[in-house]
Amino acid sequence: MGITKTEYFSTQQNELANILKALAHPARVAIIDYLLSVDACICSDIVNELPLAQPTISQHLKELKNAGIIKGSIEGKSICYCIDEKNIKILREYFDSILSSLRNNVKNCQS
Amino acid sequence: MGITKTEYFSTQQNELANILKALAHPARVAIIDYLLSVDACICSDIVNELPLAQPTISQHLKELKNAGIIKGSIEGKSICYCIDEKNIKILREYFDSILSSLRNNVKNCQS
DNA sequence: AAAATACATCGTAATATTGCAATGTAATAA
DNA sequence: TTATTACATTGCAATATTACGATGTATTTT
Numbered sequence A, B: 001m002g003i004t005k006t007e008y009f010s011t012q013q014n015e016l017a018n019i020l021k022a023l024a025h026p027a028r029v030a031i032i033d034y035l036l037s038v039d040a041c042i043c044s045d046i047v048n049e050l051p052l053a054q055p056t057i058s059q060h061l062k063e064l065k066n067a068g069i070i071k072g073s074i075e076g077k078s079i080c081y082c083i084d085e086k087n088i089k090i091l092r093e094y095f096d097s098i099l100s101s102l103r104n105n106v107k108n109c110q111s
Numbered sequence C: 001a002a003a004a005t006a007c008a009t010c011g012t013a014a015t016a017t018t019g020c021a022a023t024g025t026a027a028t029a030a
Numbered sequence D: 001t002t003a004t005t006a007c008a009t010t011g012c013a014a015t016a017t018t019a020c021g022a023t024g025t026a027t028t029t030t
Helices: A011-023 A026-037 A043-049 A054-066 A085-103 B011-023 B026-037 B043-049 B054-066 B085-103
Strands: A070-075 A078-083 B070-075 B078-083
Touching: A011 A026, A011 A054, A011 A085, A011 B011, A011 B026, A026 A043, A026 A054, A026 A070, A026 A078, A026 B011, A026 B085, A043 A054, A043 A078, A054 A070, A085 B026, A085 B085, B011 B026, B011 B054, B011 B085, B026 B043, B026 B054, B026 B070, B026 B078, B043 B054, B043 B078, B054 B070
Parallel strands: none
Antiparallel strands: A070 A078, B070 B078
């Protein structure tokens, strides 16, 4: 159906899935890569850097922003984007907690 | 178009996006949560635990397995699933590297 | 052997995502 | 004021995802 039954799951599970979904596209991973390489910002530069049309980049940036992975500030007629640390930390802590939990495992399958 | 232009991006970017995509759904996050709580395995238990039909769970498990997030071993007539540490480590390292990179940032936008 | 259990696969309907051309908006430059 | 620049939004076509009933397969139980 293409419709996710979000009401069946916890708020935490839905929020985590939403943050992960924002990063689950190579173009958006590439945007993060680029943002890291230039420290911060320069929005139209992303359009020049990636082989995608401007409306497509704009859409990807919107999704990253809505998920709280990047933030943008208006600077005259252009918009400066940079990575928002907060949700990245949440993700690192999530995967860290999975690994910690695995270390305490008693049972396991496959040798 | 719904078609991702994977050829425009690096192998690393595509692989990372694929692993993240496997986790970018609340049902699959819930499956991971459950697998962690029971240490490992018991496949049909997941069907009983989550409010989704058996073919739907089966499909989600397949995606998690294809992405290398879980692994399953046949045990008689049932299949034992557990979390595969390898790609979880890759994800933690990815987010860790983003945070390290941010610490060295010179420029920034928004106070 | 027949039934039951434990999944996987197929087919399909509903919805979501991706990408872009066309167009809109707001700020700056000429 | 009229460009021009820098985006955002709209609308649409192509494709992907989600969910499940029906059905298939393999193993175990009876």
